[in-house]
Amino acid sequence: MNVLEIKNVYKKYASNKKINTMVLKNINLSIKDNEFVGIMGSSGSGKTTLLNVASGIDKCDEGEISIWNNNICKMKKNELSLFRRNNIGMVFQDFNLLNSLTVKENIMVPLILDKKYEIMDGNTVMELAKRFDMGEIMDKYPYEISGGQKQRAAICRAIVNNPKIIFADEPTGNLDSRSSKKVLSYFEVMNSEYNASILMVTHDAYSASYCDRVVFLKDGSIIKEIRKQGDKTKFFSCIMKTLEDLNTVKESLREEK
Ligand SMILES: Nc1ncnc2c1ncn2[C@@H]1O[C@H](COP(=O)(O)OP(=O)(O)O)[C@@H](O)[C@H]1O
Ligand SMILES: [Mg+2]
Structure with missing residues (x-):
């Protein structure tokens, strides 16, 4: 069963000069139940745009996007908001926590929006x-905790509604390597214990090595796909080699600085 199906998707942005730039070109991608998939590509290749249209944050111009067989492109605004709240979890590079709420309150935001009081009481x-x-940071405010802790709070908020799929845009992009490792281990928890499928954008080969499969974007098209065989270390080498082959390794390293 596919959790996510992206079929023949195109997306363009109108630039200032009224020239339309095609940012996504004929994207086809399916994510299976419980699969952890990475998207890599250099800056400007369309990774964020792809994640945004796949998760219903943004609309595509052509094509079809289905989550659990529900075509989200055909949904009206309110229907889509409700569907997203019940089926999708999001994790962003800059955490997107509300500073006036405690960590616990931030995690409960999706429940409050859905009036799921039984879970809140339980x-x-x-x-x-x-x-x-x-445990120890639940009553703290976002400005009192570290980046890694903020991202873990965002992970809890993403998973609290038991979503079928988690979309993450560079979730370790603002973290040091130790915090990144911890955050990635919690992505594994979401995937293996909470049965969430994950679509994660990253330009970091180490983060990508946690995935089951990685697709590579270039100029808005998927140009390559590799599947994990063996352990993370082996997959990491395989990802590095692919980046080298695709000649994007320099750009990828430059971005990390
Ligand atoms: N809102 C927008 N309006 C116009 N152009 C955009 C917009 N968002 C992104 N783009 C352009 O689309 C391309 C892909 O951007 P993006 O998806 O953010 O790439 P990535 O996440 O891979 O760095 C870039 O050339 C970018 O300038
Ligand atoms: Mg991006």
Whole structure:
């Protein structure tokens, strides 16, 4: 069963000179139930745009995007908002936590929006906090905690509604390597224990090595796809080699600085 199906998707932006720039060109991509897929590509290749149209944040111009067999392109605004809240979790590079709310309140935002008071009254949030090692910081405000802790709070918020799929845009982009490692291990938890499929954008080969499969974007097209065989270390080498072959390794390293 496919959780996500992207078929023949095109997206263009109108630039100032009224010249339309085609940012996504005939994208076809399916994500299976419980699959963890990475998207790599140099800056400007269309990674964020692809994630935004796949998750319904943005509209595509042509093609079809289905999540669990529901075509999100055909949904009206309100229907899409509700569908997104119930089926999709999002994790961003800059965490997107609300500064006036505590960590616990931030995690509960999706529940409050959906009036899921039974979960709020129960122990679900605290159980989640325990599993993601958040116990001690639940009553703190975002400005009182580290970047890694903020991203773990964002992960809890993404998973609290039991979504079928998590979309993440450079989730380790603002973190040091130690925090990145921890955050990535919690992506594995979302994937293996909470059964969420994941589509994660990254330009970091180490992060990508956590995925089951990585697709490579160039100028708005998918130009290559590789599947994990063996362990993370082996997959990391394979990703590095592919980046070299695709001649994007220099740009990718430059971005990391
Ligand atoms: N809102 C927008 N309006 C116009 N052009 C955009 C917009 N968002 C992105 N683009 C352009 O689309 C291309 C792909 O951008 P993006 O998806 O952000 O790439 P990536 O995430 O891979 O760096 C870039 O050339 C960028 O300048
Ligand atoms: Mg981007």
